Amino acid sequence: MNLNDYQTLFVVVTLGxxxxxxxxxxxxxxxxxxxxxxxxEFWLLGPDHIxxxxxxxxxxxxxxxVFVGLENHxxxxxxxxxxxxxxxxxQSLLDxxxxxxxSLSPLHEYPFFVEDDxxxxxxxxxxxxxxxxxxxxxxxxxxxxxEVSFPVDVYAVWDxxxxxxxFQLFFELWRYDADSHSFTFADQSVxxxxxxxxxxx
Amino acid sequence: xxxxxxFLVVSVFLFSLVSLPWVNxxxxxxxxxxxxxxxxALTSAYDVVLEAEEAGANVSSLxxxxxxxxxxxxEAYVWYRLGDSQNxxxxxxxxxxxxxxxxxxxxxxxxxxxxxxxxxSVVVMVGSAVGVILVVGTCFVGWRxxxxxxxxxxxxxxxxxx
Numbered sequence: 001m002n003l004n005d006y007q008t009l010f011v012v013v014t015l016g017x018x019x020x021x022x023x024x025x026x027x028x029x030x031x032x033x034x035x036x037x038x039x040x041e042f043w044l045l046g047p048d049h050i051x052x053x054x055x056x057x058x059x060x061x062x063x064x065x066v067f068v069g070l071e072n073h074x075x076x077x078x079x080x081x082x083x084x085x086x087x088x089x090x091q092s093l094l095d096x097x098x099x100x101x102x103s104l105s106p107l108h109e110y111p112f113f114v115e116d117d118x119x120x121x122x123x124x125x126x127x128x129x130x131x132x133x134x135x136x137x138x139x140x141x142x143x144x145x146x147e148v149s150f151p152v153d154v155y156a157v158w159d160x161x162x163x164x165x166x167f168q169l170f171f172e173l174w175r176y177d178a179d180s181h182s183f184t185f186a187d188q189s190v191x192x193x194x195x196x197x198x199x200x201x
Numbered sequence: 202x203x204x205x206x207x208f209l210v211v212s213v214f215l216f217s218l219v220s221l222p223w224v225n226x227x228x229x230x231x232x233x234x235x236x237x238x239x240x241x242a243l244t245s246a247y248d249v250v251l252e253a254e255e256a257g258a259n260v261s262s263l264x265x266x267x268x269x270x271x272x273x274x275x276e277a278y279v280w281y282r283l284g285d286s287q288n289x290x291x292x293x294x295x296x297x298x299x300x301x302x303x304x305x306x307x308x309x310x311x312x313x314x315x316x317x318x319x320x321x322s323v324v325v326m327v328g329s330a331v332g333v334i335l336v337v338g339t340c341f342v343g344w345r346x347x348x349x350x351x352x353x354x355x356x357x358x359x360x361x362x363x
Contacts, residue, residue: 003351014340021332024325077254077264079247109278111271113264148279178251
């Protein structure tokens with residue numbers, strides 16, 4: 001190695017050391033946000049707090065419990081809303097492929113805040129009242145969610161193929177967008193298909 | 202006198218028939234407006250909490266308070282949908298007050314975190330600048346020393362005297 005090679009080596013070592021020493025300043029300027037995937041995990045669990053034994057054949061006047069929950073992996077605190085909606089087989093349902101929420105009015109809503117990597121969960125007790133069958137049509141007049149009654153007027157015709165009166169109760173996830181200052185549909189929903197019956201003793 | 206009394210009773214009856222639904226509708230409008238205001242206050246509070254979080258503050262306690270406020274808000278909407286304006290207003294007011302408290306706490310926390318981050322940044326920048334000067338200076342001196350020894354020992358040359 002001649003003197004010029006040593007000089008080059010000294011310059012490289014000097015620049016490298018200076019870069020290392022200046023790295024805290026670079027960290028202040030350069031943001032590394034968004035390196036990992038950002039998402040919200042949304043789930044519905046059965047009465048035993050597992051993904052099993054979901055209510056399906058439900059009887060009018062009886063109480064059923066499910067758990068709806070969410071884990072925030074968006075990289076910051078988030079403000080969410082979960083809308084509870086109830087409809088029959090033929091009413092317009094959520095088109096999850098196109099990210100379009102259902103046009104139905106919500107029965108109930110859960111607004112909540114979750115910090116980054118935080119979990120939110122709520123038990124939801126359900127009961128269907130004022131259920132009447134007339135001329136092969138079953139109508140539900142009241143849905144009770146967490147002991148609060150909500151009047152509804154939803155009916156289903158007898159499905160002879162699957163043998164039942166089928167309804168869907170589902171939970172839509174919406175997220176607050178701080179840039180637009182409004183809630184937007186998070187393109188996520190979980191729900192239950194229910195065969196509502198009236199069993200008489 | 203009797204006819205005047207009858208007229209008065211009938212007038213009051215007719216007036217109450219006409220005005221009661223209007224009063225009821227007005228109460229519902231007020232309840233909805235209160236709930237909407239409470240929701241707006243909650244959202245504004247969250248915006249400031251988010252700014253505080255971005256500034257590096259720990260906002261866990263504020264989020265817990267916001268969650269209590271969101272429960273009040275949900276309750277207010279439930280009562281509104283069930284037509285109970287009094288309870289709807291009550292819960293909307295609870296939510297609004299809590300959101301206002303959170304917002305003022307969040308502003309203080311955000312400002313504190315921002316000034317703390319600012320002074321940290323100044324320390325980091327000054328420290329880095331001093332460090333870079335020291336590194337460059339040390340390397341420069343080291344190079345000069347190395348170069349002199351190189352000339353003396355490796356090449357066996359003496360520095361020329363001018």
